[in-house]
Amino acid sequence: SLQSNIDVSTGGNLVCTGLSNSQVLFNSFKAEPAAGDWSHVRIRSDATANLNYCNFQYGGQGGIGMLNIGASDTTVTNCTLTNSSSDGIQTIDIATPTLTGNSIFDNAFGIRNTTPATDVDARQTWWGDASGPLHGTLNPEGLGNAVTDGVLFEPWAVQPFTSIGEAPVITLLGNASETIECGTTYTDPGATALDTEDGDLTEQIQRSGE
Numbered sequence: 001s002l003q004s005n006i007d008v009s010t011g012g013n014l015v016c017t018g019l020s021n022s023q024v025l026f027n028s029f030k031a032e033p034a035a036g037d038w039s040h041v042r043i044r045s046d047a048t049a050n051l052n053y054c055n056f057q058y059g060g061q062g063g064i065g066m067l068n069i070g071a072s073d074t075t076v077t078n079c080t081l082t083n084s085s086s087d088g089i090q091t092i093d094i095a096t097p098t099l100t101g102n103s104i105f106d107n108a109f110g111i112r113n114t115t116p117a118t119d120v121d122a123r124q125t126w127w128g129d130a131s132g133p134l135h136g137t138l139n140p141e142g143l144g145n146a147v148t149d150g151v152l153f154e155p156w157a158v159q160p161f162t163s164i165g166e167a168p169v170i171t172l173l174g175n176a177s178e179t180i181e182c183g184t185t186y187t188d189p190g191a192t193a194l195d196t197e198d199g200d201l202t203e204q205i206q207r208s209g210e
Contacts, residue, residue: 005040005064006042007042007044011046014041014051018052018055023053026059033057033058034058035060035084035108036085037061038059038061039060039064040059040060040061042064042069043067044093048074049071049075051075052075052077052078056079057080057081057083058084059084059085060084060107062086063085064087065084065088065089069089069091069092071097074097076098077099078100080103082104082106087108087110088105088111089111089112090112091114096119096120096121097120099120102126103125104125104127105126105127105144106128106145111133112147113148117150120150122152123153123154125157127142127145129144130158131143132153134147135147135151169194171192173189173190173192174188191205
């Protein structure tokens with residue numbers, strides 16, 4: 001839980017690696033959090049960062065982007081940034097971080113590139129709506145978090161990302177126990193298989209044995 005900010009500089013290296021179903025959480029210190037409870041995580045131009053499966057929430061205090069990136073040697077992958085009172089991500093100092101498979105939504109603003117002459121690649125991001133991010137000229141009908149000029153956003157993810165690597169849930173049908181008389185025929189009631197990513201896999205269940 002955070003009350004102010006994290007500042008990485010002078011050769012520092014911030015490495016945070018979570019899992020799809022257990023992310024590293026950068027969150028408010030309050031029991032009832034609200035946007036702007038804390039400020040930001042800043043990666044200065046002389047630092048590096050590798051953030052994978054991290055979840056940033058309720059930052060943006062003071063109008064600073066919740067994740068403030070000034071170093072091109074910054075990788076942000078599979079992360080969620082939401083409920084910032086300012087920008088979800090703000091890039092400064094001509095930084096061109098690697099942004100892959102992130103979810104940026106429900107912030108006051110999505111990604112703000114303060115040096116738009118240098119593009120920041122944020123394609124394949126989930127912006128909170130299938131219509132993509134709001135951009136005044138390139139996507140004025142977008143209902144997702146907004147982006148400035150100098151942010152590459154097309155194509156974007158058209159649905160929220162799901163946890164990857166979780167096994168399907170297999171449910172056996174029928175009673176917990178059965179009494180079968182000798183010589184009678186028994187029909188197996190079967191099972192169902194549901195997966196968070198691939199949906200209903202029941203038809204792919206293979207039965208074997210006698």
